Amino acid sequence: MPENIGFIGLGVMGKPMAGHLIKAGHHLTVHNRSRGAVDELVASGAVAATSPAEVARASSLVITMLPDTPDVERVLTGADGVLAGLQKGTIVIDMSSISPVVTERLAMLVADHGGSMLDAPVSGGEIGAINAQLSIMVGGDEAAFHRAKPILDAMGNPEKVIHIGRSGAGQICKVCNQIAIGGALAGVSEAFALAKKAGVDAARVRQALLGGFAASRVLEVHGERMLVDNYKPGFRARLYQKDMRLANEAAAANGVSMPANAVVAQLLNALIASGGGDLDYAALGTVLLKMANG
């Protein structure tokens, strides 16, 4: 059944995601700070709105896909924000990766305005967005999740659109994802640094490790990047730095200590400090080699 969907934030991820919704037959009202992506989507059948409030007035589901926490706060609660135009019963689906703590607060505000909010951050990157193969981790009310599921399925792999729990649980899950990846990435980086400095063929080490308990997607994909020293992104180090900030914030807010993640965050800071912010985050391993070479 075609729905009236609002989409705010048409960046590298948001634009293809919105495109899939149009292809699926929905009526889209879109808004974006810069005009180019809006024009492209209008050419495909979307309607342009001049503010988030105008998007909300035209929609029964409003999707946001924005860079960081303050962007989502502004778009939702600003003067001409989504809340200013929110229709009763509207579901706000924030697909950005932002603070779990702020997410819970925003969800309460949306509820105060008669709507319901889902946090639905994604993983899978630009490629996943283009191929509608994203993993989507959803927090919020179960009824809202079921209502939104077919819409989310159009942008992701339906088997990987998962209801994690209460409001904020999707963002917690996304943070957990980045934390787990960080540990694996540090482990592979250190293993390869040792192999290289010991004069042992890292390609054979990777092959041997993939056959056993050390096997991981990180070893497979980022391990390959490290072997050929190709750090064309992929996922930029400076975006991962944002995720590490969210991880540390979540740890502090929930009373957890994450010492390995702290090391990952510091190695990442070193990578970015030395000019690597626009490299793929697999370049983390180069920091160890830099540290070790005189």
Added chain:
Amino acid sequence: MPENIGFIGLGVMGKPMAGHLIKAGHHLTVHNRSRGAVDELVASGAVAATSPAEVARASSLVITMLPDTPDVERVLTGADGVLAGLQKGTIVIDMSSISPVVTERLAMLVADHGGSMLDAPVSGGEIGAINAQLSIMVGGDEAAFHRAKPILDAMGNPEKVIHIGRSGAGQICKVCNQIAIGGALAGVSEAFALAKKAGVDAARVRQALLGGFAASRVLEVHGERMLVDNYKPGFRARLYQKDMRLANEAAAANGVSMPANAVVAQLLNALIASGGGDLDYAALGTVLLKMANG
């Protein structure tokens, strides 16, 4: 073709490994500090020797499977050690997980005595040993590797019996394996600690993460252990502590800094200090929860 193989060290790993060689039709001469395992293998057709030197005199390949570096040093270079009885052209295959640095020195000694040494540490644990499904990472001379390959294949998965490089490269690879696992384990532990403290269902987090870039054998297997809080080993924390010591030694010897691994080693020290040495090493995550709960 049946070979005369010596086997020294018939512990939880060594005993089933030696058993596979007997089943494959080889003539085994065995030696072990305690008598029980020797008697079992003799009942299966092996011959018992009273010293490592006697093993060496009867064998053209001598396998050692011992707990730690000093054990291998003693068995090879001691008064009645393997070197004292070594036949010209014998291949010594050390399948223990020991110091890569000491391995290189021992390999030179074996060469001085007219033999050739391979380092061939394994991964896959007791189950892998029993099922002849070990991964075997081999360092040393290529000709010796090809000579030993059919013997190693009888104890492991032939596709996972890999020649990594020069003498010591097998031990370096094994250390790399444990380092990569350590990073992944710390990442999963921290992710689950956050999920639990945030009141988010860690089982759903695991399910979501397995579908994406955070997917790993560690998340799959150890993640499951963490969910059900079952730390029956598996691989004991105190054995992993030994591997972390080897990793740190290799890092120092090869001029590498491994900050994430240092965190893993310290968490492991905390686990063992609090009485968890005989738990599966996946219990690492419990340290974080202990740290976080008042």
